[in-house]
Amino acid sequence: MHVTDMVMHIDNTLGVDSRRNIEQALTGNRGIIRAHFNDKRPHLMLVCYDNDSTSSFEILAQVSSQQLCAERVG
DSSP states (O other): OOEEEEEEEEOSOOOHHHHHHHHHHHHTSTTEEEEEEOSSSTTEEEEEEETTTOOHHHHHHHHHTTTOOEEEOO
């Protein structure tokens, strides 16, 4: 297992409930250990994942499939 972190910027303005739903939806996917929005910067989400099981491009595609505009920033 190779644990990697990625920061994503979500362009959409989301409420607290929407952010929590996205966190839960992502965390349930293969290879994703944890997804968490930054409470002080609600457009930023940290995703911790197993690089052996998934990739940052796959995670970005999963977020984009939820009708969200997002990009990797770190």
